[in-house]
Amino acid sequence: xxxxxxxxxxxxxxxxxxxxxxxxxxxxxxxxxxxxxxxxxxxxxxxxxxxxxxxxxxxxxxxxxxxxxxxxxxxxxxxxxxxxxxxxxxxxxxxxxxxxxxxxxxxxxxxxxxxxxxxxxxxxx
Numbered sequence: 001x002x003x004x005x006x007x008x009x010x011x012x013x014x015x016x017x018x019x020x021x022x023x024x025x026x027x028x029x030x031x032x033x034x035x036x037x038x039x040x041x042x043x044x045x046x047x048x049x050x051x052x053x054x055x056x057x058x059x060x061x062x063x064x065x066x067x068x069x070x071x072x073x074x075x076x077x078x079x080x081x082x083x084x085x086x087x088x089x090x091x092x093x094x095x096x097x098x099x100x101x102x103x104x105x106x107x108x109x110x111x112x113x114x115x116x117x118x119x120x121x122x123x124x125x
Contacts, residue, residue, distance in 0.1 A: 005025065007113050007114070012105075012109070013125065015101055020097075020098075024081065024106060024110050026079065027049040027050060028074055028076045029052050029063075029070050029075040031074040037072075038121075039122055041078075041123055042077075046077055047083075049078060050085075059061050076112055082095070082098070
């Protein structure tokens with residue numbers, strides 16, 4: 001299993017007007033982030049960033065010599081805030097404080113912080 005990494009985003013204002021300091025956890029598989037090409041996996045709401053390997057959600061299609069070949073791609077999976085996959089993950093007092101557009105914006109900021117300016121593909125939810 002790939003280890004969890006973390007990105008802290010400061011003073012993020014949600015669509016509901018809340019200002020939060022989210023900590024996003026992520027994993028990458030295959031090539032390193034700077035080697036690309038990069039594939040971003042958006043996991044299911046009940047899933048997590050462990051998309052391949054032991055207990056991987058997407059083992060059927062992500063891995064060595066599979067449809068999304070980790071020999072050729074860097075596979076990046078960011079945990080959706082609030083899914084509690086990691087100790088440091090952000091949770092929310094009220095689930096209505098964050099919406100899908102907030103999550104998309106947070107992922108965009110995270111990609112920027114990781115130095116990723118383009119993606120080969122985005123798959124998942």
